Amino acid sequence: MRLVSYNIQYGVGKDGKLDLARAIGAIAGADIVALQEVERNWPKSGMADQPAEIQRLMPDYYGVYGPFFDVDASRRAADGRVENRRRQHGIMILSRWPIRSSRLFPLPKLDNVTGLGFQMGMLEGVVDVPGRPLRVYAVHLSSLASEERLLQAEELMRLWRRTPAEGPTWSGENMLSGVDWSSGEEQPPSPVDAVMLGDFNTRPGTPEYRVLVGDQPAGRDGIHFRMRLSDSWHLAGDGGAGVTFPASPAYPAERLGADGIRIDYGFVSGGLARRVTRAWVDVGAQGSDHQPYWIELAD
Template structure:
């Protein structure tokens, strides 16, 4: 794997910028990663390769998108369970798509104490019934004596679709639920650049972690898609009150560029214990 140093918010996958992260007091490393059902840019399905990329980052909490469970195209494997097993973590999974025994959706993995708070669908467009179904997953995670609310999602490809889904996420069932009290992190593949309406709607309530990290470190996180030649920032971390983002970086290098068509993005976060 690449042994280069961090530059412009980009980190190598092993032995580079991401020093192994352990929960120290109220600090935690959280990562989001669209794994494209573990099918790499070389066409090979390899959950162990995805797990290796994640393990090298030392992440404590991992949000995954495009996870296959029991699907014929990936050998019927429960990818959420297998990746969690390889990492020594506990998986939480929500299938946005469920056809007979085949499931496909989002997961949150962690080695910290956790409990599932909510898993469910997000709205599509009534006039476009054939769009891929989307969902979200909310898990409460104990970070020392504190409780962190972690919500992950993978929004749709159409602007109107993303707006409907963003409004739902900000509504009473998700971030607007009284149980989803600060501190809160929303992360995943938003299919939204910084000039889209969905992005601006989210930043009225939450803060893009890249902006805080850029202010703290004098640099900004880089693009994560497509992995072979990253151009777009689609994979994002948003934070609420009570959180400080100490660092944010895209995980880059030969292995991450093969393992999926997205690169992972991690953020080092400090919880305000006051």
């Protein structure tokens, strides 16, 4: 099973041109996809409904969109009627298998007065992988400051670790006041095993990184705890620095280093750690300022 995380920068590539199809073309062959910076009704992306466009480009995939940033973009027509629109920015999960349930979680935000601060979030999808359902998180953390990301990383862990007690999105009896609230469907699964894919906007070894994986990230043959995450690059990376955000005119080498930095990750829970067989970065993709980050799980 191949999973990929890609911050698509709303389809703007390294050449500065908006081409959503080019960005989506880079994730061909994936079984599960986590996308960041997917939006609706923004002038900078042509007022497009990008989640709908992505579904058209990937007609064989199930999908769910999580707009953690949502503000009014409505307008009033000449006849006085309101055209209700929302300007949204968020994350998306796509899967070859049904996404049985999903939840969107806003992450902590600090009220900054300098720099640009955004509401960020995490989208959860329970994917009906045959024989072994999987909890998938698409994540985008703040680029503003480590202080804010640290709060967000702590919230990620809290949200995931409480799932065994919460169970699925509905549980118990399906009948209430004579109405079948299950719509005739089985109760969704509630797996503990999880993968967190996303743009974490932090480098290895930072305080927020250590919240996720501990002080000493475990390799493939290390000790793995069920409710602790492991960095797939340490488990099965194909060598090198794993750079996912290369230096560019907007982010020069003087700021990032000659090659760039690793800020996009695939973290897996302890029960999946030894199923990670490969992790790699698609260094050739041109559809964004980030590079796609891939991991492969054995059956």
